[in-house]
Amino acid sequence: MFDAADGTAFTHEQGARARKLFAAVVLAALDDAIADDKKYGNGPEQIARWARSRDGREVLSCAGIDPNERVVSGLMEFVAKGVRTSVALSREESERRNAAAAAEAEAA
Numbered sequence: 001m002f003d004a005a006d007g008t009a010f011t012h013e014q015g016a017r018a019r020k021l022f023a024a025v026v027l028a029a030l031d032d033a034i035a036d037d038k039k040y041g042n043g044p045e046q047i048a049r050w051a052r053s054r055d056g057r058e059v060l061s062c063a064g065i066d067p068n069e070r071v072v073s074g075l076m077e078f079v080a081k082g083v084r085t086s087v088a089l090s091r092e093e094s095e096r097r098n099a100a101a102a103a104e105a106e107a108a
Contacts, residue, residue: 022063044076
C-alpha cells in the first residue's frame with residue numbers, strides 16, 4: 001500500500017521537476033529573443049518562429065503551456081516590451097506595476 005503511494009508521489013514530484021526544467025528553457029528562449037530584439041530588432045519574430053517550430057511546441061508542451069497562437073502572440077508581446085524575465089518575475093517589478101495600475105485607476 002505505502003509502496004504504491006510512495007511511487008505515485010515520486011512520479012508526481014519528478015514530473016513537477018521536469019515541468020520546471022522546461023519552463024526554465026522557455027524563460028531562456030524569451031531572454032535570448034529579448035537580447036536579439038535589442039541587438040538586431042527581430043526579437044518578436046524570433047520567439048514566434050521558435051514557438052511555432054516543432055522543438056518549440058514540444059518544449060512549451062513539456063512546460064505545461066498549450067502551444068497555440070494565443071500563446072505565441074503573448075510571447076511576442078512580452079519580447080516586444082523588452083523586460084528581461086528575471087526582472088519581470090521579481091517582486092520589485094510586480095510592486096512597481098501594481099503601484100502604476102493603482103495610480104492609473106485613481107487618475108481615471
